[in-house]
Amino acid sequence: MSPLLDAHSYALGLVGLPFLIAASTLAAVLLYALVMRGSSHLRLPMIVFTGGLLPFVASFGLAVAAPDDAAAHAFFRFGTAFVPLGATGAMVFELALAGRLRAYRVPVGFAGVVAVGFLGLGLTTNLAVDHVLITPSGLRFFAAGPLVPPASITITAVSVAAFVEAFRAARRATSASRRRQLWGGLVALAVSFFAMTDVLLAYGVGYAPMSWLFVTIGSLLALRSIFQDDLLRAQSLDSRAPVTFLALSLAGAAAWVLAVYVVQPWPAWIVGLTLLIGALGARLTVALVARIWAVRTPGEGPLDRLLRQYGARVRQLTRADEVAALTTEVCQIALGDDVQMITPARDDWSWRNADGTPIDGDRVPDPLVGPWLAEQRRPVFARDIESAEVGDLRPSIERLMIAHAAIALVPLTAKDELVGLLIVRQRGRRTGRRPAELRFLAAVADRAGAALDYVHIAEEAAARADLVRDVELAAAVQAGFVPGTEPSHHHGVTVVGSWQPASECGGDWWSRYALPGGRTLVVIGDVTGSGVAAAMVTAAARGACDAAVAARPDTLDVLTLLHQLDHAVRQVGAGRFHLTCFAAVIDPDRGEIHFANAGHVAPYVCRARAAPTPAGDTVELSALVARGNPLGAGAATVAKAATRPIGPGDLLIWYTDGLIECHGADGKQFGDRRLQRVLKRLAGDELDPVAVQQRLGAELAAHLGGLPIDDDMTLVVARLDRHIGGTAEREARP
Numbered sequence: 001m002s003p004l005l006d007a008h009s010y011a012l013g014l015v016g017l018p019f020l021i022a023a024s025t026l027a028a029v030l031l032y033a034l035v036m037r038g039s040s041h042l043r044l045p046m047i048v049f050t051g052g053l054l055p056f057v058a059s060f061g062l063a064v065a066a067p068d069d070a071a072a073h074a075f076f077r078f079g080t081a082f083v084p085l086g087a088t089g090a091m092v093f094e095l096a097l098a099g100r101l102r103a104y105r106v107p108v109g110f111a112g113v114v115a116v117g118f119l120g121l122g123l124t125t126n127l128a129v130d131h132v133l134i135t136p137s138g139l140r141f142f143a144a145g146p147l148v149p150p151a152s153i154t155i156t157a158v159s160v161a162a163f164v165e166a167f168r169a170a171r172r173a174t175s176a177s178r179r180r181q182l183w184g185g186l187v188a189l190a191v192s193f194f195a196m197t198d199v200l201l202a203y204g205v206g207y208a209p210m211s212w213l214f215v216t217i218g219s220l221l222a223l224r225s226i227f228q229d230d231l232l233r234a235q236s237l238d239s240r241a242p243v244t245f246l247a248l249s250l251a252g253a254a255a256w257v258l259a260v261y262v263v264q265p266w267p268a269w270i271v272g273l274t275l276l277i278g279a280l281g282a283r284l285t286v287a288l289v290a291r292i293w294a295v296r297t298p299g300e301g302p303l304d305r306l307l308r309q310y311g312a313r314v315r316q317l318t319r320a321d322e323v324a325a326l327t328t329e330v331c332q333i334a335l336g337d338d339v340q341m342i343t344p345a346r347d348d349w350s351w352r353n354a355d356g357t358p359i360d361g362d363r364v365p366d367p368l369v370g371p372w373l374a375e376q377r378r379p380v381f382a383r384d385i386e387s388a389e390v391g392d393l394r395p396s397i398e399r400l401m402i403a404h405a406a407i408a409l410v411p412l413t414a415k416d417e418l419v420g421l422l423i424v425r426q427r428g429r430r431t432g433r434r435p436a437e438l439r440f441l442a443a444v445a446d447r448a449g450a451a452l453d454y455v456h457i458a459e460e461a462a463a464r465a466d467l468v469r470d471v472e473l474a475a476a477v478q479a480g481f482v483p484g485t486e487p488s489h490h491h492g493v494t495v496v497g498s499w500q501p502a503s504e505c506g507g508d509w510w511s512r513y514a515l516p517g518g519r520t521l522v523v524i525g526d527v528t529g530s531g532v533a534a535a536m537v538t539a540a541a542r543g544a545c546d547a548a549v550a551a552r553p554d555t556l557d558v559l560t561l562l563h564q565l566d567h568a569v570r571q572v573g574a575g576r577f578h579l580t581c582f583a584a585v586i587d588p589d590r591g592e593i594h595f596a597n598a599g600h601v602a603p604y605v606c607r608a609r610a611a612p613t614p615a616g617d618t619v620e621l622s623a624l625v626a627r628g629n630p631l632g633a634g635a636a637t638v639a640k641a642a643t644r645p646i647g648p649g650d651l652l653i654w655y656t657d658g659l660i661e662c663h664g665a666d667g668k669q670f671g672d673r674r675l676q677r678v679l680k681r682l683a684g685d686e687l688d689p690v691a692v693q694q695r696l697g698a699e700l701a702a703h704l705g706g707l708p709i710d711d712d713m714t715l716v717v718a719r720l721d722r723h724i725g726g727t728a729e730r731e732a733r734p
Contacts, residue, residue: 019061025219045092052086076142081122084115094162098169137208144202184225192218324354362403366396414453491518497716507534508712544568569632599630606651658711665705
């Protein structure tokens with residue numbers, strides 16, 4: 001008979017007690033990993049790690065106290081065979097905790113093959129444990145076989161690689177909880193790894209085996225990290241683990257007492273039946289105590305603690321994706337199922353995943369299903385659809401559940417409005433749900449719905465605040481560089497202008513400058529678009545214009561000015577914004593105007609006629625025409641500039657396209673022809689800049705009929721009040 005099957009081989013003594021203590025602490029970690037609802041990609045390698053080390057320490061505890069060398073050899077061979085498997089589990093756990101498991105798929109696969117091969121050879125041959133030797137302390141230990149060196153090198157290599165990755169992840173971690181998890185797992189498994197030093201005893205180096213000490217300390221550190229650092233990402237400890245551990249301990253103790261003091265002389269079948277009854281009695285006793293304890297302390301179960309933690313955390317979140325991530329994580333931990341959150345768009349019938357990606361096909365809830373789900377206010381399970389009173393909605397609900405492979409839909413509501421939906425997918429074979437789990441799911445849905453509603457309110461408030469700040473800033477900037485409506489006078493030239501943005505800030509601007517020699521510069525421009533961005537481009541153009549005038553007022557010409565404005569618009573607008581602009585210098589002493597156009601509408605010159613025409617025109621109207629492209633477009637800005645004579649009493653009319661393109665109550669534009677007709681029929685007392693502003697303002701008000709304007713409108717009127725000379729109209733090329 002094999003010594004492992006011989007009852008006389010299991011002799012307990014004080015020399016093996018340290019290993020059995022280490023086995024007990026390791027068993028506690030294994031039980032928690034088996035029973036508690038944690039992250040599966042962390043639980044499984046932890047189970048492999050502890051499940052591999054447990055035979056090692058338990059067998060070594062029995063081996064050092066075995067009655068003969070044959071039994072010790074069997075125990076050593078059995079325990080040593082599982083060591084590479086436990087080391088592989090530790091490696092996978094560290095890599096999964098660090099988020100680097102995918103990058104180490106090949107080394108993990110190699111380590112797994114080595115562990116399985118070592119397990120088979122170690123259990124069936126003496127290639128791992130050659131024979132039993134006596135250490136200097138007088139204890140039995142094993143002599144290493146030929147498989148031990150390559151296995152030890154492999155274990156060390158993979159373990160060091162995993163520890164390095166975990167160390168790097170712990171150094172880079174920004175979250176305090178994440179950092180504690182990484183350091184807790186790293187320290188616990190690193191201490192357990194030092195149990196490998198007992199391999200030296202297999203070669204006669206050392207005094208006594210110390211692996212039990214490192215395993216005990218490592219297991220205690222792992223338990224502490226499970227309790228305090230959420231090492232397995234379960235958020236809340238499951239009460240079944242300590243209850244199961246206590247039940248097994250009492251069952252083992254009861255079986256040992258019965259075997260030693262009661263049933264030794266009895267027949268084998270009576271002994272087995274008595275031991276079974278003793279174990280069941282211990283288990284029932286523990287279950288009864290646990291039930292009484294649960295009745296004495298209601299509301300203190302793991303789900304309640306998890307719900308309390310969730311409620312405290314979800315109230316601090318300000319983004320929908322954060323709410324979705326926390327909610328799905330908590331539900332997966334509590335229920336053991338896959339959970340996904342989807343949310344409806346605010347402006348249409350579309351739905352989105354937690355990361356914002358749109359959902360399409362049958363995975364989108366029917367518009368009629370949403371209100372029905374909002375009315376339910378409870379989880380809707382697939383098994384209840386047949387008996388539920390859903391009418392014509394049943395096919396839509398069934399398609400939705402099939403498309404998501406869902407067993408339940410949990411509506412998230414706020415103020416009778418559906419703000420989200422939890423999709424529950426079954427994991428494993430369990431189909432039923434405990435009442436406590438259903439209450440937990442409903443409570444999470446209430447808190448998640450309120451959190452999403454708060455997120456929507458906060459986002460809308462922040463968007464409105466940002467918009468108000470942007471508009472106020474742009475309006476303040478623009479109001480600062482647009483002249484007022486009061487007339488200005490300089491060396492016989494009167495200029496007056498008006499500016500009316502379509503919104504609080506716009507893209508129109510104009511300005512006038514008094515130049516040396518009695519000259520007056522008038523610049524008007526229109527940036528494509530409106531709002532904050534257009535206002536910023538306008539500000540840059542106005543600043544460039546100010547700088548050009550200040551740099552050389554005596555020699556400033558309109559072409560140079562437009563080139564500098566073009567450079568400023570291209571720098572600020574980055575090719576996305578264009579500026580139409582018209583620049584003119586009025587020279588009363590010479591009786592002429594120098595001008596250049598960059599894609600702007602042509603201004604008009606108004607001169608009173610000696611006598612009205614048969615059509616009733618009292619004013620002779622002509623345009624200031626010059627070629628040029630808009631500024632900031634990247635092409636040549638101006639083809640040529642022009643000079644034209646003007647006389648005393650002549651009116652100059654500049655405007656932007658918003659004036660002639662505004663739509664009235666009849667749906668028609670004001671139009672250039674209507675503007676010309678009004679200017680041609682100005683009365684004698686209206687040939688004044690202020691009077692022209694008032695007349696055109698009245699015409700525009702009548703046309704609009706109280707409607708808001710479509711685009712910014714700017715109107716500038718200038719008059720030459722005195723005449724000192726004149727020149728023939730001529731053109732000058734740049």
